[in-house]
Amino acid sequence: MKITSIDTFLMHAGVPDSGGWGARNWLFVRVHTDEGLYGVGESSGWPRVVETAIRDLTPLVVGQDPFHIESIVQQLQVAMMGHGMTGVVGAGAITGIEMALWDIKGKALDTPVWNLLGGKVHDTLRLYTHAHTPDQCLRYMERGFDAFKTGGVTEPLGKIRTLRDELPDEIDLMADVHGPPWLTVPDAIRLGKALEEFDLLFYEDPVAPDIPGAIAEVARNVNLPIAAGERHAWTWGVQQLIEDHIIDVVQPDTGRAGGLNAMRKIAALAETHFVMFAPHDGSLGPVAEMAAVHLCATLPNFLILEHLEDDVPQRYEVMEPQPEIRAGHIVVPDRPGLGVDIVPEAIAHYPSSGNIASPRTRHYVRSRAHRTRWLSASPKRADFN
Numbered sequence: 081m082k083i084t085s086i087d088t089f090l091m092h093a094g095v096p097d098s099g100g101w102g103a104r105n106w107l108f109v110r111v112h113t114d115e116g117l118y119g120v121g122e123s124s125g126w127p128r129v130v131e132t133a134i135r136d137l138t139p140l141v142v143g144q145d146p147f148h149i150e151s152i153v154q155q156l157q158v159a160m161m162g163h164g165m166t167g168v169v170g171a172g173a174i175t176g177i178e179m180a181l182w183d184i185k186g187k188a189l190d191t192p193v194w195n196l197l198g199g200k201v202h203d204t205l206r207l208y209t210h211a212h213t214p215d216q217c218l219r220y221m222e223r224g225f226d227a228f229k230t231g232g233v234t235e236p237l238g239k240i241r242t243l244r245d246e247l248p249d250e251i252d253l254m255a256d257v258h259g260p261p262w263l264t265v266p267d268a269i270r271l272g273k274a275l276e277e278f279d280l281l282f283y284e285d286p287v288a289p290d291i292p293g294a295i296a297e298v299a300r301n302v303n304l305p306i307a308a309g310e311r312h313a314w315t316w317g318v319q320q321l322i323e324d325h326i327i328d329v330v331q332p333d334t335g336r337a338g339g340l341n342a343m344r345k346i347a348a349l350a351e352t353h354f355v356m357f358a359p360h361d362g363s364l365g366p367v368a369e370m371a372a373v374h375l376c377a378t379l380p381n382f383l384i385l386e387h388l389e390d391d392v393p394q395r396y397e398v399m400e401p402q403p404e405i406r407a408g409h410i411v412v413p414d415r416p417g418l419g420v421d422i423v424p425e426a427i428a429h430y431p432s433s434g435n436i437a438s439p440r441t442r443h444y445v446r447s448r449a450h451r452t453r454w455l456s457a458s459p460k461r462a463d464f465n
């Protein structure tokens with residue numbers, strides 16, 4: 081079997097005028113072969129830019145045997161060396177192609193991708209969703225969800241305190257402050273210490289991910305599991321965080337970490353250091369989520385999978401079949417390959433527009449002003465001594 085061509089499908093995946101979400105785009109990839117079989121994948125990492133990268137890479141992939149996945153990935157990494165470190169844009173381009181190759185292989189061998197990645201440890205995977213008020217959580221709890229993430233940059237402490245006060249004790253809560261560049265290490269420690277009493281499943285991206293030593297300083301001073309990794313690619317992006325025992329939960333993004341093989345290597349590195357695996361999924365489309373499901377099904381150190389319940393309407397139109405979700409868990413499918421296909425006619429209804437969070441960027445930069453408000457709700461630094 082030989083690869084003959086690659087199609088890309090870029091779409092708008094946000095809510096109009098909704099700021100950050102309004103800028104969300106999804107990029108799906110279809111890799112075709114001379115036997116009529118094709119595979120689907122999804123790339124994140126700045127989808128509109130990644131689409132161009134995939135066009136540049138396509139001539140290197142055409143004519144190759146789609147079964148030799150690792151070899152193709154290595155060739156694409158070498159092809160990008162002249163552009164500097166690969167980063168999440170380059171890794172995102174490789175990821176979409178790589179994911180589609182796993183789909184081809186599974187379909188050709190008539191077996192699910194999880195079977196190619198080592199076999200199933202889990203038949204279903206626990207999900208968490210985003211919820212910021214007790215009412216939202218209660219609505220999702222009626223569907224069986226028992227784990228929620230909130231936070232943001234404006235009032236993370238107040239939101240967590242309200243949820244912990246109003247919800248049953250057995251509900252798991254997570255705080256994500258998205259590692260804004262204006263948040264200092266001492267502030268992240270102060271916030272983390274104030275969050276300790278709420279017994280979080282994890283405290284995510286307490287500072288910007290660029291300096292592992294900064295996250296390490298937070299981790300040394302805060303008695304909560306620390307999670308990070310969504311903005312990194314390859315094992316190298318998270319190596320120090322894992323090997324130095326800085327983080328407790330690693331969160332690679334299934335659309336831009338470098339592909340399912342790269343994710344599997346990250347998971348193995350994490351497992352050897354007692355670090356749990358909880359892929360980032362908040363901005364991803366449904367194909368990458370399904371790829372994460374196949375991988376996570378094989379992992380003994382899988383913790384929990386991010387999932388947007390009640391996402392934008394187009395999510396439920398552009399892929400079929402839709403995942404089966406039962407009582408807050410996603411069912412690992414038994415169909416060959418990834419077990420899903422994209423719907424190009426539906427994707428065409430949502431033309432790509434913008435792909436940067438410009439409407440709210442100023443708001444976000446100014447969020448340092450909110451720091452005073454949410455830190456004033458936390459104990460003073462002297463109280464920790």
Ligand SMILES: [Mg+2]
Pocket residue numbers: 256258284285310360
């Ligand atoms: Mg996050």
